[in-house]
Amino acid sequence: MASFFPRTAFRTLSALPKAAPWAKTPITAPLAQPLARRFIGSLPREQPRLRLGSTAPNFEAVTTQGQIDFHKWMDGCWTILFSHPADFTPVCTTELGAFAKLKGEFAKRGVKMIGLSANDLGSHGDWIKDINEVTGSDVQFPIIADADRKVAWLYDMIDESELANLAEKGIAFTIRSVFIIDPAKKIRLVMSYPASTGRNTAEVLRVIDSLQTADKKGIATPIDWQVGDDVIVPPSVSTEDAKKKFGEVRELKPYLRYTKY
Numbered sequence: 473m474a475s476f477f478p479r480t481a482f483r484t485l486s487a488l489p490k491a492a493p494w495a496k497t498p499i500t501a502p503l504a505q506p507l508a509r510r511f512i513g514s515l516p517r518e519q520p521r522l523r524l525g526s527t528a529p530n531f532e533a534v535t536t537q538g539q540i541d542f543h544k545w546m547d548g549c550w551t552i553l554f555s556h557p558a559d560f561t562p563v564c565t566t567e568l569g570a571f572a573k574l575k576g577e578f579a580k581r582g583v584k585m586i587g588l589s590a591n592d593l594g595s596h597g598d599w600i601k602d603i604n605e606v607t608g609s610d611v612q613f614p615i616i617a618d619a620d621r622k623v624a625w626l627y628d629m630i631d632e633s634e635l636a637n638l639a640e641k642g643i644a645f646t647i648r649s650v651f652i653i654d655p656a657k658k659i660r661l662v663m664s665y666p667a668s669t670g671r672n673t674a675e676v677l678r679v680i681d682s683l684q685t686a687d688k689k690g691i692a693t694p695i696d697w698q699v700g701d702d703v704i705v706p707p708s709v710s711t712e713d714a715k716k717k718f719g720e721v722r723e724l725k726p727y728l729r730y731t732k733y
């Protein structure tokens with residue numbers, strides 16, 4: 473994995489600080505397993521568990537739109553938090569441009585967007601100019617400047633093999649993570665992609681549609697579901713109750729029942 477990272481990316485990434493700046497970060501979520509040994513020396517805390525349904529950990533961070541307290545910044549909205557390995561890298565550039573172009577689609581669903589890249593603010597500013605130029609987009613959402621990997625660490629956005637190389641390189645690369653967080657600050661989806669694979673914005677929107685529809689209507693959605701397709705009656709609802717609630721119910725098996733969306 474390590475050899476996959478381009479030399480330019482190493483140059484743009486700053487080394488982890490010797491003293492852990494996130495020592496002061498309060499971690500309120502339940503704690504998981506101990507950290508990789510080389511990292512432990514500089515980290516006073518363990519990572520929170522990021523289970524679906526758990527509260528998204530809060531943090532303070534510097535972003536391209538100023539200092540934020542993440543929970544306050546969410547302001548009771550659906551939120552997508554997505555991370556990138558580094559500024560001025562090709563796949564990340566295409567991703568940021570694509571997400572920026574979908575500003576309207578996310579807004580329509582009431583979703584706030586926030587990116588993260590493991591570089592400082594000055595680098596982010598220059599990179600955004602490049603992204604807009606190359607992809608014809610207009611990046612308007614904030615990007616967290618996470619040069620010290622504080623947020624990447626908190627959200628487990630660190631590649632394991634890179635963690636093992638910390639002693640040698642003094643840095644840990646941030647992977648491509650997506651967190652969809654609901655207005656109650658609960659984590660509803662986690663996606664982790666390797667550095668070599670750009671994400672699929674349509675899938676991110678599709679999951680948001682599924683989650684919001686499920687919450688509103690009390691249904692589930694089948695494989696490859698898209699808005700407008702039939703939805704599934706969850707096992708917790710009897711067919712009799714489903715007919716009262718949804719009208720027509722198509723029963724393929726007692727446990728597999730469709731209804732109109």
Ligand code: BEZ
Binds near residue numbers: 477558561565
């Ligand atoms: C990129 O193209 O975005 C990228 C590729 C490899 C490592 C980090 C970033």
